[in-house]
Amino acid sequence: MGIAERREAGKKRMQSLILGAAMKLFLEKGFDNVSIRRIAEKIEYSPATIYLYYKDKSDILFALQAMGFEKFYTEQQAILSEKDMWKRLRKHAKVYLSFALKNPEYYDLMFIMRGPVKKMKEKKEWEIGRRSYEFLKKNVKEYMDTGYLKKTNLDVAAFAFWSLTHGIASLVIRDRCIMFPDNHLNAIIEGSLDFVMESIAKKKQ
């Protein structure tokens, strides 16, 4: 391996060292309690060093968001094994929500936090987000084509599906469900999904 490549590899190594430490800290301490300085301390480098590998903090959040989208995209592939489109529609919602609630930090980065937005907009084409949306659309199209979803504009139906699942996820993650007793919340969430899905979907029989 040539010297330029080694340098490049070293750079990548350092970047993922930083990302790993950052994410670990976020999971342990929560976003509000993680600073560049703490990340630096964790990896035993000076704070200034981090700026040699990431332009600013928002750049780190953006990179972590990308990791979240990667994980999200991978886990979502599980729905494809379900060939019954009605069941897949339900599974789709379940998988979405389950990702959100099991990985609230990633979900927050992906769909709620302001931090990564600047970088998202800088990109002319924000591929990783686009890919997730295209996956959603592709499946919604199939739900529609197989007659389980009322026909309408594809973006409209996809956005409706997304809004519902995101709404649930973000209300829970951002602590807006405190009026429901903890032991009821799960049933309410499941019930809401059922309620809408079974109404939205024109269940053939």
Next chain:
Amino acid sequence: MGIAERREAGKKRMQSLILGAAMKLFLEKGFDNVSIRRIAEKIEYSPATIYLYYKDKSDILFALQAMGFEKFYTEQQAILSEKDMWKRLRKHAKVYLSFALKNPEYYDLMFIMRGPVKKMKEKKEWEIGRRSYEFLKKNVKEYMDTGYLKKTNLDVAAFAFWSLTHGIASLVIRDRCIMFPDNHLNAIIEGSLDFVMESIAKKKQ
């Protein structure tokens, strides 16, 4: 007016001076660019003075959140003039969304930001939030009773309605709709609402 009352009135006056300045700054500069120090500067007091009237920053956010809920609650009363429950259901969603998109800062404080949560949980009964939720439930019950909404558990149906509208609002407010061209977004939102509402609701005829 007795002296104790005058003091009390002065305290209230000062509190609303602070709140007013804070909100004005939030609207002008955005949440990230408003500090206690800037609020103090705006009202021409020292930063320390603010702490005589609010325990901490989160306390100020909580107070502003309450103002938001007040405004929200008031504006929502408009739906009651609609006696046709099917139309009211649609209007309800419209009014909710319209509040969110016309007052994104208030909406953020009410349903997205972490800032006010600590105080929300401290209260044994968070009346102002509870009141809004009860209003939602009361109306959802009427939609159900008049046969425009499939019968199910009340909390479930209310949460479903809320999740959908909140999902739309929060995706827009937190800039997650950048894949839609600006001039399409509105139609997609409206379309999604129509799509779900007309599916969810068992439109009598």
Next chain:
DNA sequence: TTTATTTAATGAACATAGTTTAGTATATAG
């Protein structure tokens, strides 16, 4: 091998943040 140059890393500093404390005027009470 010695010297010059690029690269990696950092210490110290800057600006700003939330918050606390000790202290100073000012108004009220005795």
Next chain:
DNA sequence: CTATATACTAAACTATGTTCATTAAATAAA
């Protein structure tokens, strides 16, 4: 006229993101 309570603030403390001049280490040139 003194004592006490009230309203306010300057200054400090801790912590943040970020920058810059400088040093140490690795590489290239001589």
